[in-house]
Amino acid sequence: MVPAVRRPSDLTPADDLSVPYSGDPMPQTLLGLLLVTPALAIVILLFIVPLASSITGAFEVDGGHGLGNFAKAFELYANDMAFTVVIVLSSTALIGLCSIAISGYLTLGSNPRAVAILRWLYRWPLFVPFIVVGQVLRTFLAKNGLMNSLIVETGLLTASQTTSFLDWRGIVIAFTWKQTPFVTLLLAGAMASLDRSMIESARNLGASRLRILFEIILPQVLPTLMVGLILGIVTMMSVLSVPMMVNAQTPTMITASMAFRINAYGDYGVANALGVVSLVMTSAVAWLYLRQTMRDHR
Amino acid sequence: MSGLGLDLRWIPRALGLGLLAFIIFGPLTNLVLWAVAERWYFPHALPLKYGFSYWVAVFAPRGNATGSLVNSVVIACLTVVISIGLAVPAGYALARLRLPARGLILLTLLIPQAFPNLPVYVNIARIFYQFGLNGTVLGVVLVHASHGLVYAVWIATAAFSALDKELEEAARSIGASGLRTFVDVTLPLAAPGLLASAVFVFLESLDEFTGTYFVGAPDVTTLPLLLYTAGAGGNYQIASITALILLVPSIAFMLVIERFLRADVLSKVGR
Numbered sequence: 001m002v003p004a005v006r007r008p009s010d011l012t013p014a015d016d017l018s019v020p021y022s023g024d025p026m027p028q029t030l031l032g033l034l035l036v037t038p039a040l041a042i043v044i045l046l047f048i049v050p051l052a053s054s055i056t057g058a059f060e061v062d063g064g065h066g067l068g069n070f071a072k073a074f075e076l077y078a079n080d081m082a083f084t085v086v087i088v089l090s091s092t093a094l095i096g097l098c099s100i101a102i103s104g105y106l107t108l109g110s111n112p113r114a115v116a117i118l119r120w121l122y123r124w125p126l127f128v129p130f131i132v133v134g135q136v137l138r139t140f141l142a143k144n145g146l147m148n149s150l151i152v153e154t155g156l157l158t159a160s161q162t163t164s165f166l167d168w169r170g171i172v173i174a175f176t177w178k179q180t181p182f183v184t185l186l187l188a189g190a191m192a193s194l195d196r197s198m199i200e201s202a203r204n205l206g207a208s209r210l211r212i213l214f215e216i217i218l219p220q221v222l223p224t225l226m227v228g229l230i231l232g233i234v235t236m237m238s239v240l241s242v243p244m245m246v247n248a249q250t251p252t253m254i255t256a257s258m259a260f261r262i263n264a265y266g267d268y269g270v271a272n273a274l275g276v277v278s279l280v281m282t283s284a285v286a287w288l289y290l291r292q293t294m295r296d297h298r
Numbered sequence: 299m300s301g302l303g304l305d306l307r308w309i310p311r312a313l314g315l316g317l318l319a320f321i322i323f324g325p326l327t328n329l330v331l332w333a334v335a336e337r338w339y340f341p342h343a344l345p346l347k348y349g350f351s352y353w354v355a356v357f358a359p360r361g362n363a364t365g366s367l368v369n370s371v372v373i374a375c376l377t378v379v380i381s382i383g384l385a386v387p388a389g390y391a392l393a394r395l396r397l398p399a400r401g402l403i404l405l406t407l408l409i410p411q412a413f414p415n416l417p418v419y420v421n422i423a424r425i426f427y428q429f430g431l432n433g434t435v436l437g438v439v440l441v442h443a444s445h446g447l448v449y450a451v452w453i454a455t456a457a458f459s460a461l462d463k464e465l466e467e468a469a470r471s472i473g474a475s476g477l478r479t480f481v482d483v484t485l486p487l488a489a490p491g492l493l494a495s496a497v498f499v500f501l502e503s504l505d506e507f508t509g510t511y512f513v514g515a516p517d518v519t520t521l522p523l524l525l526y527t528a529g530a531g532g533n534y535q536i537a538s539i540t541a542l543i544l545l546v547p548s549i550a551f552m553l554v555i556e557r558f559l560r561a562d563v564l565s566k567v568g569r
Contacts, residue, residue: 033397036397036403038387040403042443048409050419050422050425051421054418121318121319122318124322124323125322130505131544132541139534140324177322234412237414237416241508241526245526255416258420271417276417279417
């Protein structure tokens with residue numbers, strides 16, 4: 001759960017409306033509830049109910065309840081779970097590093113033209129749909145794809161030395177390529193809103209830009225970075241197209257295993273058990289983050 | 299001296315920016331090349347023959363892309379109608395009216411962003427199967443709407459909150475009814491924000507793969523599903539052409555909303 005994310009709760013609270021229309025035919029509360037109910041009903045029926053049934057479904061075994069689905073899921077897909085954790089964690093680390101580097105340069109870069117070019121450049125993947133990312137990188141990273149062809153062309157490697165990146169590395173590259181601009185956007189925004197005077201005085205005292213970035217700027221924007229990365233983790237655990245298109249062999253991510261379990265066997269029990277595992281993984285990350293924030297605020 | 303120093307400092311800058319440009323545009327160039335390649339095989343770095351014969355095949359009256367494109371656009375339009383139709387009243391109520399359990403309502407609307415949605419789609423497909431909604435356009439639209447609605451409500455709430463209340467109060471004080479005030483004053487003022495969220499919901503629906511894969515396939519084929527099957531069958535030209543069709547509206551949207559992506563606008567997110 002990530003309640004600390006982009007929050008509508010930051011918007012103007014309704015209570016500052018001092019009910020100026022005494023002649024309303026309907027009490028405001030009732031009208032409000034009537035207006036909200038349809039949207040709320042859709043979210044509850046089409047998201048929260050299926051989410052709950054994915055959890056209960058994981059414990060259903062032959063009409064009864066038990067842990068059979070989990071036993072089977074761990075027996076068959078333990079490798080995929082480890083694979084998923086490695087992919088998500090390494091992608092998250094790379095996304096974090098790249099977005100710190102880019103937003104750091106956007107904030108501290110001394111040359112306005114270089115900053116402008118970087119600002120224009122970095123955000124292109126933001127609006128490339130995941131399914132397109134999968135297709136694009138599948139042809140780009142293959143053993144005989146454009147990347148290897150260009151490397152062979154420059155003479156750095158021979159054709160027999162090239163390798164395909166269409167395994168876990170391909171997925172990590174795809175996630176990093178697609179998600180970095182989003183986190184950078186948030187992070188650069190947070191950095192831009194910082195008080196410049198501390199940065200300027202540190203610079204006047206002769207601190208290097210790298211030191212200013214890591215010792216002054218980053219600690220202040222850490223909450224934003226964490227929110228961006230957690231949203232990224234939830235997204236990575238939801239995307240089916242990238243693992244299915246970039247990495248077709250086993251081991252693969254549990255998202256692809258879930259789809260396979262349903263398409264090949266119609267086995268909703270094990271698929272839901274894998275779903276619960278993915279829910280636990282994302283909740284664990286969110287919980288660690290929340291606990292840390294609570295501790296910091298105490 | 300200073301001129302020389304400036305030149306030297308451009309070397310690492312140019313290297314860094316060039317590498318980033320390659321990382322970002324290399325794969326995209328690859329896509330464009332595949333879309334116009336007639337023959338291309340290893341070890342040739344570039345296609346051997348260029349042409350548009352695959353485009354002709356894809357857009358032939360009996361080609362499968364036309365049907366998928368129509369499906370995708372119809373589904374996306376219906377999704378926008380449902381999402382915005384429900385989000386406008388909800389957003390207005392959340393921004394302007396006194397609601398009990400407002401925090402709980404907002405939390406409920408946040409949940410779809412906080413959990414991986416793959417397990418959800420799997421179970422929606424199972425529930426829809428009982429109601430005969432699997433493999434129907436309505437089923438796919440409902441799945442897309444449940445996803446788009448959340449964004450639409452957030453944006454609509456923000457749009458209504460940003461409006462100056464005094465204009466509405468002025469309209470009410472000269473005798474306009476509540477509904478009249480909303481239609482003639484509030485809605486036009488909030489229109490830019492609502493339009494942006496409509497475009498966003500449209501694009502989300504156009505690009506959606508996972509939900510359509512579980513609920514729609516194989517009866518309802520959209521462009522992302524066509525892309526996936528073409529790619530899985532090794533038909534990279536058709537997959538790349540489909541990918542380009544999906545890419546163009548997204549990039550256009552990015553260029554249009556560029557001014558909203560300014561750092562100062564986004565500085566409040568996540569704080």
